[in-house]
Amino acid sequence: MKAMVIARTGRLEDAPLELRDVAQPVPAAGEILIKVSVCGACHTELDEIEGRTPPPKLPVIPGHQVVGTVVSVNAGKTGDSPSERLRRTRRGTVPVFPGDRVGVAWIFSACGRCEFCLSGQENLCADFQATGRDANGGYAEYMIVPEAFAFQIPDAFIDAEAAPLLCAGAVGYRSLRLTGIKDGQALGLTGFGASGHLVLKTVLFQYPQTRVYVFARSREEQVFARELGATWAGDTNDTPPELLDAIIDTTPVWMPVVAALERLKPGGRLVINAIRKEEVDKQALLGLDYAKHLWMEKEIKSVANVTRRDVSEFLALAARIPIKPEVQEYRLEDGNQALLELKQRKIRGAKVLRVG
Numbered sequence: 400m401k402a403m404v405i406a407r408t409g410r411l412e413d414a415p416l417e418l419r420d421v422a423q424p425v426p427a428a429g430e431i432l433i434k435v436s437v438c439g440a441c442h443t444e445l446d447e448i449e450g451r452t453p454p455p456k457l458p459v460i461p462g463h464q465v466v467g468t469v470v471s472v473n474a475g476k477t478g479d480s481p482s483e484r485l486r487r488t489r490r491g492t493v494p495v496f497p498g499d500r501v502g503v504a505w506i507f508s509a510c511g512r513c514e515f516c517l518s519g520q521e522n523l524c525a526d527f528q529a530t531g532r533d534a535n536g537g538y539a540e541y542m543i544v545p546e547a548f549a550f551q552i553p554d555a556f557i558d559a560e561a562a563p564l565l566c567a568g569a570v571g572y573r574s575l576r577l578t579g580i581k582d583g584q585a586l587g588l589t590g591f592g593a594s595g596h597l598v599l600k601t602v603l604f605q606y607p608q609t610r611v612y613v614f615a616r617s618r619e620e621q622v623f624a625r626e627l628g629a630t631w632a633g634d635t636n637d638t639p640p641e642l643l644d645a646i647i648d649t650t651p652v653w654m655p656v657v658a659a660l661e662r663l664k665p666g667g668r669l670v671i672n673a674i675r676k677e678e679v680d681k682q683a684l685l686g687l688d689y690a691k692h693l694w695m696e697k698e699i700k701s702v703a704n705v706t707r708r709d710v711s712e713f714l715a716l717a718a719r720i721p722i723k724p725e726v727q728e729y730r731l732e733d734g735n736q737a738l739l740e741l742k743q744r745k746i747r748g749a750k751v752l753r754v755g
Contacts (some may be wrong), residue, residue: 401731588612
């Protein structure tokens with residue numbers, strides 16, 4: 400099968416993804432084989448390739464916003480147990496069968512036995528495995544995944560629309576839940592890429608009286624935010640018309656964190672939805688002033704990965720709204736180009752690779 404492979408880390412400008420012919424994977428007990436239709440391109444892949452995250456075991460096939468069709472199910476002893484399938488259903492996933500259309504998200508697997516897994520916080524599991532980093536992902540014609548970590552795709556979406564919902568949508572949904580926002584309060588969004596625009600659409604449905612303020616670097620992103628229904632949109636350094644109850648930061652830099660804290664109401668909460676922050680911008684933290692930025696019981700909370708509950712709940716919610724992500728499609732072999740444009744912030748909505 401054909402796959403785009405990370406063979407080495409390096410600059411996106413040097414086209415580090417390689418198109419290769421690799422062996423088609425064979426599912427072990429409890430796993431399924433998926434024929435990939437599309438896979439979304441994510442900023443996390445930039446960090447993975449350019450060495451800003453813990454290094455993956457190379458070579459690896461990236462991609463964790465995967466939509467495809469189940470080819471085969473190797474149920475084994477795990478899948479043959481009705482009680483185990485019932486437990487998986489209660490955790491937000493359902494048994495799948497050949498021919499089903501399914502998605503795979505950032506969460507590839509977790510141990511299922513630790514205190515975090517047993518309490519529904521599998522995103523914090525020490526054995527958390529990430530799709531496209533710790534296991535081969537969806538920049539390929541086929542991939543395997545544990546059956547319990549595959550998600551049925553609602554009929555409301557075509558494949559390309561569903562792909563960004565599996566990461567940008569699900570982690571945005573988790574971020575929104577962690578803000579504790581209530582209808583009628585004021586919410587800020589710092590950064591307006593794939594996740595930000597899906598959060599905005601979700602807020603307008605779930606909290607119709609909430610005012611949403613978007614902080615984005617480019618004028619194009621600001622215009623896009625207003626087109627989608629933002630109350631106000633400005634630059635990261637601009638001052639909004641009011642203090643905010645909560646802010647979600649999706650940027651890879653430190654300066655917006657300090658700026659966001661200054662814009663929170665007393666008791667407000669900043670939720671940082673980012674897998675890392677750039678070290679080169681660490682100097683911005685020298686401007687942190689306790690009285691101005693943290694006094695009055697302001698809170699900072701980070702987002703770590705996603706759970707299966709986040710993915711399944713968001714897919715169902717997105718189908719009800721419905722959320723139709725704006726997407727740009729690329730061929731599988733153009734994966735380097737899609738990621739480079741993402742790095743260069745040539746973004747409107749989400750980028751998706753068409754595989755099959």
